[in-house]
Amino acid sequence: xARFHPPEDMVIDxxxxxxxEAQSLFVASHVSLCPDCRVLVxxxxxxxxxxxxxxxxxxxDQRLREAVLSNLHHVDENDWHEARxxxxxxxxxxxxEPLRSHMAVNLHEIPWQRVTSKLARYDLPNRDPRFVVRxxxxxAGSRMPKHEHGGMELTMVLAGAFTxxxxxxxxxxxxxxxxxxxxxxxAEDGEDCLCLTVVEGGxxxxxxxxxxxxxxxxx
Amino acid sequence: MADELVQDxxxxxxxxxxxxxxxxxxxxxxxxxxxxxxxxxxxRRQRRVDWDPTDPALVPEPEPNAAEIRLARENGKQLNVALxxxxxxxxxxxxxxxxxxxxxxxxxxxxNVPLGTVKSRIxxxxxxxxxxMEQN
Numbered sequence: 001x002a003r004f005h006p007p008e009d010m011v012i013d014x015x016x017x018x019x020x021e022a023q024s025l026f027v028a029s030h031v032s033l034c035p036d037c038r039v040l041v042x043x044x045x046x047x048x049x050x051x052x053x054x055x056x057x058x059x060x061d062q063r064l065r066e067a068v069l070s071n072l073h074h075v076d077e078n079d080w081h082e083a084r085x086x087x088x089x090x091x092x093x094x095x096x097e098p099l100r101s102h103m104a105v106n107l108h109e110i111p112w113q114r115v116t117s118k119l120a121r122y123d124l125p126n127r128d129p130r131f132v133v134r135x136x137x138x139x140a141g142s143r144m145p146k147h148e149h150g151g152m153e154l155t156m157v158l159a160g161a162f163t164x165x166x167x168x169x170x171x172x173x174x175x176x177x178x179x180x181x182x183x184x185x186x187a188e189d190g191e192d193c194l195c196l197t198v199v200e201g202g203x204x205x206x207x208x209x210x211x212x213x214x215x216x217x218x219x
Numbered sequence: 220m221a222d223e224l225v226q227d228x229x230x231x232x233x234x235x236x237x238x239x240x241x242x243x244x245x246x247x248x249x250x251x252x253x254x255x256x257x258x259x260x261x262x263r264r265q266r267r268v269d270w271d272p273t274d275p276a277l278v279p280e281p282e283p284n285a286a287e288i289r290l291a292r293e294n295g296k297q298l299n300v301a302l303x304x305x306x307x308x309x310x311x312x313x314x315x316x317x318x319x320x321x322x323x324x325x326x327x328x329x330x331n332v333p334l335g336t337v338k339s340r341i342x343x344x345x346x347x348x349x350x351x352m353e354q355n
Contacts, residue, residue: 013323043349049250092275
């Protein structure tokens, strides 16, 4: 059971549908791993149903009414078959939807880009230039380079675990970073730590090694 | 655009009617989620990404019935009572969030109140709606 959650207003914005797609991908994937947040999402959707139900009906014009009726038997194939990525067992176990279908690649096939000998990253498709959506793999037992944030950074553990000054983050746990925080999490021994991270406005490494890395990578 | 969305939602409801599961949600909640998703797809030209109740990676509820912790079934009269009983400032925030496609942050700057105030108004409204539904 996840102990660290995304901010509640983000979960509510996701349920209402006003959260940016990149952040919704993150929140929805957490919701798959977190029954507590699922209850909150359901409550918000129920409230939406209540509000919808309470609106006075508005008549539609004849043309629209006929358009709807004449299309009732037109079957839209895309409507029924949402694209779902067929993953191998290891990927199926570690990566929840909707992230799994968004990745559309098995874990062992990810073309990781090495950032340091202990850290690899893989940028996921994302059309929204305000965010970077990225998988991170931190080698078991190693410390992630100190880094600073341009904007809000959300990190969720999918496999393994890491610890920072706020506690231990296991599967489904969400760590929040903002511009005022410089943190350097340490991955637990035993298993590489696999994370999904969504960063608003980019992220830069600090410290001597980090500064060098920044020259080569827009991190 | 509004006509296109109305048509889209009504046809989606019609085509997916067979997949509606009364154990998971009331009809109005189900219709609401369809309208929300189509709004995101059609108007905002983004893609609705959501969790999947059949996902094998899903972490299940600790107890079988925890999933049932939700608002009781609605009924027209009780519902209107619950909604009209909300303080106007809470109802206002709810309408902006649910019908005007506005995030907490946008609502806060529009109403010129702190983000925390918007958060707590939405939270209070959800709590009140839940409480009045449970009473019934």
